[in-house]
Amino acid sequence: MPEPYKVRPLVAWTDPVTATRRGSHLFRAGWEATLELLEREAYNLGCTGPIVLQVDVQQADIRVGGMLKSRAKVGFPGVVVSFTSRFGPLRYASDAYEQEYPDSLPSWQANVRAVALALEALRAVDRYGVTRRGEQYQGWTALPASHAQGSKLFTDAGEALAWMKRCAGADATDDPKALYKLLGRRMHPDMPEGSADLWERLDAAATMLGVRSSSA
Numbered sequence: 001m002p003e004p005y006k007v008r009p010l011v012a013w014t015d016p017v018t019a020t021r022r023g024s025h026l027f028r029a030g031w032e033a034t035l036e037l038l039e040r041e042a043y044n045l046g047c048t049g050p051i052v053l054q055v056d057v058q059q060a061d062i063r064v065g066g067m068l069k070s071r072a073k074v075g076f077p078g079v080v081v082s083f084t085s086r087f088g089p090l091r092y093a094s095d096a097y098e099q100e101y102p103d104s105l106p107s108w109q110a111n112v113r114a115v116a117l118a119l120e121a122l123r124a125v126d127r128y129g130v131t132r133r134g135e136q137y138q139g140w141t142a143l144p145a146s147h148a149q150g151s152k153l154f155t156d157a158g159e160a161l162a163w164m165k166r167c168a169g170a171d172a173t174d175d176p177k178a179l180y181k182l183l184g185r186r187m188h189p190d191m192p193e194g195s196a197d198l199w200e201r202l203d204a205a206a207t208m209l210g211v212r213s214s215s216a
Contacts, residue, residue, distance in 0.1 A: 004050055005050060005053060007052075007054075008054050010076065015078070017095060022097050022098075025101050038112065038116035042083050045123075046086030053112060056074055056108070057072050059193055078093060081112060094112075096114055160209055163201075168183060180206045
């Protein structure tokens with residue numbers, strides 16, 4: 001059976017940052033229970049998989065099967081959970097929790113649990129017949145950002161070029177157009193290393209550098 005989860009690098013946190021986070025020790029359930037809850041709630045919404053978990057790690061920290069390696073080092077605690085449902089693509093983000101004690105859930109796992117519990121709570125609304133068409137999910141529908149919004153991901157062309165070169169690694173070049181074509185083949189959502197967020201950020205960088213074209 002295919003792995004229902006895919007971890008992808010969190011390239012940039014575009015949601016509001018939580019100023020004061022709660023401790024992850026508030027959650028008693030373990031990681032396996034969190035994954036079971038998330039999978040159940042996603043599939044209750046008609047998800048056919050995979051469930052994408054965006055975490056602040058490097059691509060090298062992700063196994064071929066799509067999950068994190070045991071020694072992966074996670075930076076920012078926030079996570080983005082996304083999947084396709086019968087209501088369309090849904091996206092949930094949380095950075096509300098962080099690990100305070102060694103024996104409690106790691107920060108990113110606690111935030112995944114927060115998303116799973118939120119999905120469970122949203123589904124509970126249907127039990128009383130208040131909603132008929134999944135209105136409670138509309139606020140989390142994942143919509144493509146406009147180029148004007150995407151350009152705010154970088155402060156200037158230099159920052160955009162530096163990000164593209166970091167992503168290219170050993171294949172980096174000073175030619176923005178060549179970088180865009182190289183990374184476009186890697187970051188497209190249909191590619192193993194790609195995702196919608198990576199694709200959006202690449203598009204924003206290329207637009208700022210003036211090299212974006214429909215033929216690239």
